[in-house]
Amino acid sequence: MENKIIPYGRQDITDEDIRAVIETLQSDFLTQGPKIKEFEDKFAKSVDAKYAVAVNNATSGLHIAVMALGLKEGQRIITTPITFAASANCARFVGAEVWFADIDRETYLLSVEKTRALIESKPRGFFTGIIPVDFAGLPVNLEEFRKLADEHGLWILEDACHAPGGYFNDSNKQKQFCGNVEYADAAVFSFHPVKHIACGEGGMVTTNSEEIYKKLLLLRSHGITKENMSENQGGWFYEMQTLGFNYRITDFQAALGISQLSRNEAGVLKRNEIAQKYKDAFKGKLKFQALPENCLNAHHLFVIEVKDRKGLYDFLHTNKIYAQIHYIPVHQLPYYKKIGYNSETDLSNSENYYSRCISLPMYPTLTIEEQEFVIKKTLEFLNV
Ligand SMILES: *Cc1c(COP(=O)(O)O)cnc(C)c1O
Numbered sequence: 001m002e003n004k005i006i007p008y009g010r011q012d013i014t015d016e017d018i019r020a021v022i023e024t025l026q027s028d029f030l031t032q033g034p035k036i037k038e039f040e041d042k043f044a045k046s047v048d049a050k051y052a053v054a055v056n057n058a059t060s061g062l063h064i065a066v067m068a069l070g071l072k073e074g075q076r077i078i079t080t081p082i083t084f085a086a087s088a089n090c091a092r093f094v095g096a097e098v099w100f101a102d103i104d105r106e107t108y109l110l111s112v113e114k115t116r117a118l119i120e121s122k123p124r125g126f127f128t129g130i131i132p133v134d135f136a137g138l139p140v141n142l143e144e145f146r147k148l149a150d151e152h153g154l155w156i157l158e159d160a161c162h163a164p165g166g167y168f169n170d171s172n173k174q175k176q177f178c179g180n181v182e183y184a185d186a187a188v189f190s191f192h193p194v195k196h197i198a199c200g201e202g203g204m205v206t207t208n209s210e211e212i213y214k215k216l217l218l219l220r221s222h223g224i225t226k227e228n229m230s231e232n233q234g235g236w237f238y239e240m241q242t243l244g245f246n247y248r249i250t251d252f253q254a255a256l257g258i259s260q261l262s263r264n265e266a267g268v269l270k271r272n273e274i275a276q277k278y279k280d281a282f283k284g285k286l287k288f289q290a291l292p293e294n295c296l297n298a299h300h301l302f303v304i305e306v307k308d309r310k311g312l313y314d315f316l317h318t319n320k321i322y323a324q325i326h327y328i329p330v331h332q333l334p335y336y337k338k339i340g341y342n343s344e345t346d347l348s349n350s351e352n353y354y355s356r357c358i359s360l361p362m363y364p365t366l367t368i369e370e371q372e373f374v375i376k377k378t379l380e381f382l383n384v
Contacts, residue, residue, distance in 0.1 A: 003373060008324040009300070011198035012267075012365045017259045024255035031250045039254035040204070042261055047164060048180035049187070049206035051213035054254060055220055058161050058190030058203035060247035062090035065186045065205050066129070068215035069155045071096050075128040076341075078118060079159075080110035081329035081350040083133040087159045088330050091131070099127070099342045100331045102349045106290035108135050108303065108357075111349070112144045118345060119152055129155040134163035134178050136289055136326070136359075137271070137298030142183035143170045158187035161203075164196050165268035166298030178298065181208045186216075191253075195300060196267060197260040199253040219244040270364040271299035274371060278302050278360065281375045285384040287356075301326055305356035306382060312358055315381045321374055324359045 024035055036054050044052035055061045071077065073095030079088050081100045088098040101115040110132045119127055130149055132140040142158060149156050160166075163178035170176050170183075179187035186209075189195075191202030207213050218225055223244030229237045249257075275297065282288060287305040291297055303326065306312050316323045329350045330336055361374055 003320055003370075005320045005322060006361050006366070006370050006374060007322045007363075008359050008361050009194040009363050010365070011193040012263075012363070013198070014259075014263075017256055020255040020259040021252045024252040027251070029251045031248060033251040035251040035254040035258065036249060039249075039257045039261070042258055043189075043204050044206060046261060046264070047160075047177045047187075047206060048182075050181075050208040051206065051210070051216075053205045053207075053213065053216040053220060054249045054257070055203045055205065055247045056249050057192070057201045058159075058188050059086040059089070060220075060245065061188040061190075061203035061205045062086055062131075062157070062159065063093050064216055064219040064245070064247060065157050065188055066090045066094060066096070067219055068207075068212045069129060069157060069185060071128060076126060077129045077131055078110075078115055078127055079131040079330075080133050080135065081331045081347055082108055082135055082327055082353060083159065083330060084161070084327060085330050085333060087131055087133050088336070096128070097341050098330075098336065098339075100329075100345060100347055100350075102345070102347050103135075103353060105349045105353065107138060107292060108289050108353060109133070109138060109140050112141070112148060114349075115145070116148050118342075119148070119154075124152065127152065127154060129157060131157045131159055133159040133161075134166060134298070136301040136303055137162045137166050138289060138291070139163060139166045139168040139176070139178050139295055139297075141168055141292070142176065143168075146183040156184040158184040160187045161190040161195060162300035163298040164189055165264050165296070167296050168292070169294035173294075179206045181206050185209065186212055191257055191260075196264055196298065197257055199249065199257045199260070202249050202253050202257055218242055220247045222246060267364040268296070268298050271362060272297070274362060274364075274366055275299050275302050277371060278304075278375065281379070285379070286382065299362055301359045302362040303357050303359050304378075305353070306358060307356065309356055309358050312378065312381050316374075316377060319373075319377050321361065321377060323361070325354075325357060326359050327354075329354050
């Protein structure tokens with residue numbers, strides 16, 4: 001059968017998106033203009049957060065977020081091995097240590113019990129923060145993590161790159177959107193084209209703390225501000241108060257982000273329809289990510305587990321289905337192996353998961369015919 005390539009994820013750019021970008025290109029501002037604040041305000045509203053700071057990518061967002069949270073050289077954070085390396089790297093950017101706690105074998109998310117066990121195996125004050133990840137789009141139960149963090153005086157930075165539009169209901173039956181920072185101190189999103197909202201490159205940091213918000217703004221733009229300008233100073237006045245970066249997004253990317261954001265809710269619904277179709281086809285035949293009660297998985301990914309993972313990967317690629325692996329456990333990457341902060345921690349759930357996981361195509365414009373082809377080929381290979 002002659003089919004076109006079916007990737008594991010892809011962006012959807014509409015005529016409306018293109019018009020929005022062109023309009024901004026023809027405006028007075030290519031960067032540092034009004035589209036950025038508009039994007040921030042609309043994004044904050046969409047996830048139910050007070051403040052949002054747009055940046056040039058989520059990796060920059062994670063970097064300035066840990067700095068705004070006060071992470072310093074020699075301090076230690078805990079994250080999950082099953083994530084993109086950037087979730088851990090942000091701590092290394094400031095010279096902090098990265099420790100890993102294992103995942104829950106059913107949800108694939110950082111286990112709150114394993115995190116607690118790791119924290120309580122060390123003296124008080126050993127760790128400074130936790131960076132949980134809404135892996136594949138499944139919301140971490142941050143209410144539980146908040147309780148743990150408060151007991152030990154830790155901050156929480158939620159890596160919500162996979163999860164704009166996902167939510168869990170807390171014990172008060174309140175809907176908690178990923179990145180609403182009700183229980184976390186800050187959260188980070190990515191606008192890389194494989195994620196829900198495509199800006200080319202782009203990211204967003206959300207927080208409900210005015211203090212963190214102000215630090216993020218400073219760090220995003222060289223540590224420079226005009227806020228202390230007084231009447232007798234000239235219009236050129238500015239101060240560099242701290243060592244910051246140029247992590248700004250452009251106005252035309254923000255315009256694309258605004259346009260994309262308006263379709264995200266519909267996109268998440270479509271992703272959930274696709275997930276349901278996969279589940280109906282695979283139920284009782286193979287294992288996939290569990291969905292805890294009262295959660296909406298934003299479904300950046302749809303992950304299944306199979307014994308002959310390499311075999312399935314190769315077979316699907318032969319059929320132009322570009323399934324992907326998420327992720328090689330971060331603690332097994334050569335850089336982290338070399339540092340080996342916590343080589344004594346049991347991470348066997350993560351390693352066992354990694355030996356079996358494969359992400360099937362998941363994006364709103366995946367057609368029914370394409371998905372049926374993916375399902376057919378997967379079941380054909382597994383002979384189930
Ligand atoms: C994509 C991703 C990032 C990094 O995003 P960029 O915008 O590419 O920097 C960080 N964390 C997770 C979990 C991601 O999936």
